[in-house]
Amino acid sequence: MECAIELSGIGKTFGRGKAAITALDGVDLRMAPGEFLCLLGASGCGKSTLLNLIANLDQPSTGSIVRNTARPAVMFQEAALMPWLTVQRNVELPMRLHRVPKAERAEKVAELLDLVRLSGVNDKRPHELSGGMRQRVALARALASAAGTEEADEPSLLLMDEPFAALDAITRDVLQGELIRIWRKTKTAVLFVTHDVREATRLGQRVVLLSSRPGRVVREWHTRDIDGTGDSAEVTDEITAALREVISQHAAT
Numbered sequence: 001m002e003c004a005i006e007l008s009g010i011g012k013t014f015g016r017g018k019a020a021i022t023a024l025d026g027v028d029l030r031m032a033p034g035e036f037l038c039l040l041g042a043s044g045c046g047k048s049t050l051l052n053l054i055a056n057l058d059q060p061s062t063g064s065i066v067r068n069t070a071r072p073a074v075m076f077q078e079a080a081l082m083p084w085l086t087v088q089r090n091v092e093l094p095m096r097l098h099r100v101p102k103a104e105r106a107e108k109v110a111e112l113l114d115l116v117r118l119s120g121v122n123d124k125r126p127h128e129l130s131g132g133m134r135q136r137v138a139l140a141r142a143l144a145s146a147a148g149t150e151e152a153d154e155p156s157l158l159l160m161d162e163p164f165a166a167l168d169a170i171t172r173d174v175l176q177g178e179l180i181r182i183w184r185k186t187k188t189a190v191l192f193v194t195h196d197v198r199e200a201t202r203l204g205q206r207v208v209l210l211s212s213r214p215g216r217v218v219r220e221w222h223t224r225d226i227d228g229t230g231d232s233a234e235v236t237d238e239i240t241a242a243l244r245e246v247i248s249q250h251a252a253t
């Protein structure tokens with residue numbers, strides 16, 4: 001089967017000479033179309049750097065990235081909504097940039113706000129919403145990013161960089177459930193970055209552990225079947241132990 005993305009020998013070094021920082025070294029990673037993959041690692045191990053490379057926001061120093069998807073949509077820890085725009089306008093922004101006609105935009109926004117269970121807040125501005133609602137809007141906007149473009153029929157890819165990390169535990173729990181529901185419905189591939197083992201095992205079909213400085217793939221686990229089974233406490237414990245080991249090795253260097 002053709003991969004959604006295939007990373008081969010990815011390395012990334014920032015700066016030069018003595019001040020150079022090798023953030024990633026020899027990362028090989030493949031994702032199947034529609035797969036939900038969680039990338040787990042300690043703070044500073046290069047997760048965000050890897051996501052930026054896949055999103056084409058930055059270029060690798062070595063290696064190659066093959067992408068067989070539409071341009072990836074990206075979602076960050078902070079919703080990064082435009083404060084002066086209404087929810088409606090925020091969600092339709094990517095479509096405006098792609099010059100999607102007004103009627104088509106309105107239809108898509110209604111569909112997406114319904115998908116993230118936010119119908120009826122179209123005219124509110126971000127400051128009138130809770131943190132969880134803002135992330136729902138950000139998710140709707142991310143899902144709108146390929147809508148109406150030539151790439152709209154290609155398999156989609158959603159890159160998420162700790163999108164729920166700033167939320168309280170209950171809201172995070174609710175949004176994790178919503179994300180699984182939306183992933184099932186949209187069949188988009190999701191690459192989800194987190195340093196929370198529980199979050200990774202709850203969401204991911206596969207969890208990939210990265211080492212720190214330089215970031216490399218250490219191990220991976222198949223955690224959940226498509227029908228939602230798996231996610232056992234045993235796997236969670238095993239991954240937690242492996243993450244601890246990676247962190248302690250890094251601390252010792």
Ligand SMILES: Nc1ncnc2c1ncn2[C@@H]1O[C@H](COP(=O)(O)OP(=O)(O)OP(=O)(O)O)[C@@H](O)[C@H]1O
Pocket residue numbers: 014015021022023041042043044045046047048049050195213
């Ligand atoms: N533009 C940059 N210039 C210099 N160094 C950078 C740059 N971006 C990242 N780094 C360094 O590369 C390493 C990896 O950073 P990155 O932000 O990818 O890690 P992370 O795993 O996402 O961390 P966190 O979980 O804390 O967000 C870090 O040591 C960081 O300081």
